[in-house]
Amino acid sequence: MARAFTVMGVVNVTPDSFSDGGRFLDEEAAVAHALTLAAQGAEILDIGGESTRPGAEPVGEEEERRRVVGVIERLAAADTGAELSIDTSKRGVAAAALDAGATWVNDVTALRSAPELAGLIADRGAMCCLMHMLGEPRTMQENPRYGDVVDEVRAFLEERLAFAVAEGIPEARVVLDPGIGFGKAVEHNLELLRRLDELVAIGRPVMVGTSRKSFLGRLTGRAVDDRVPATIASNVLALERGASLFRVHDVAPVHEALTVAAATVGP
Ligand code: HH2
Numbered sequence: 001m002a003r004a005f006t007v008m009g010v011v012n013v014t015p016d017s018f019s020d021g022g023r024f025l026d027e028e029a030a031v032a033h034a035l036t037l038a039a040q041g042a043e044i045l046d047i048g049g050e051s052t053r054p055g056a057e058p059v060g061e062e063e064e065r066r067r068v069v070g071v072i073e074r075l076a077a078a079d080t081g082a083e084l085s086i087d088t089s090k091r092g093v094a095a096a097a098l099d100a101g102a103t104w105v106n107d108v109t110a111l112r113s114a115p116e117l118a119g120l121i122a123d124r125g126a127m128c129c130l131m132h133m134l135g136e137p138r139t140m141q142e143n144p145r146y147g148d149v150v151d152e153v154r155a156f157l158e159e160r161l162a163f164a165v166a167e168g169i170p171e172a173r174v175v176l177d178p179g180i181g182f183g184k185a186v187e188h189n190l191e192l193l194r195r196l197d198e199l200v201a202i203g204r205p206v207m208v209g210t211s212r213k214s215f216l217g218r219l220t221g222r223a224v225d226d227r228v229p230a231t232i233a234s235n236v237l238a239l240e241r242g243a244s245l246f247r248v249h250d251v252a253p254v255h256e257a258l259t260v261a262a263a264t265v266g267p
Pocket of ligand 1: 010012014016017018019048050051052053087106107108129131177179180207208209210247
């Protein structure tokens with residue numbers, strides 16, 4: 001039997017995302033792109049209206065909501081079979097997205113930015129992804145430092161999981177993410193991927209988001225659009241080390257590679 005895995009396709013409705021900013025800012029283009037990703041095997045579509053790239057400027061709540069709600073409504077109506085996830089740290093944006101048909105909240109601040117988001121997720125019975133980030137997007141890549149990066153990320157994720165559960169989110173609805181590239185130097189990202197099994201040992205499904213990220217460019221010398229082979233390598237190895245959710249831009253090639261990897265490693 002093959003190991004189970006889930007691919008989350010990235011739909012950035014932003015002018016400034018690091019790899020695809022501006023390409024899907026228009027509602028029509030975002031919906032068409034999301035439908036393609038679903039047809040390519042994405043079981044979750046992660047819709048975001050605010051870039052978290054290093055140095056990104058924050059977006060106001062109204063503008064962020066405006067970017068994502070129409071896209072989510074149309075995808076919910078399209079009934080692709082894929083679940084819809086809202087990539088936000090704001091309670092108001094998450095509430096509107098859940099009203100529009102989303103069933104996941106992906107919060108890169110792990111409920112620190114808006115702790116009251118936890119109660120909303122609990123009330124709505126939504127799934128949530130809690131991600132590690134050191135600092136905040138504007139400054140996070142300015143010389144990040146750790147003692148033991150894996151121990152620190154593990155302790156952080158355990159603490160945020162306990163917070164979510166204390167706020168009424170069932171543990172079974174939480175997945176955890178080391179936050180590749182969020183306040184991490186190349187070596188920190190590699191150490192996290194090397195020792196991913198230590199995060200899997202927490203006992204919740206682990207998501208990884210390596211897709212097209214700059215540490216892959218630093219290793220290969222490739223520009224952002226030419227990082228598919230590097231993205232595949234990192235996701236395949238993450239699967240082998242126990243990750244089960246993979247957040248990517250290039251769904252078709254990653255899904256194909258993971259299908260082979262999953263059959264090879266077995267259950
Ligand atoms: N990475 C990005 C955004 N959201 N969420 C999770 N759970 N894990 C990640 O690794 C992750 C994430 C950054 O990628 P992208 O959305 O393409 O870029 P931007 O933030 O510039 O829109």
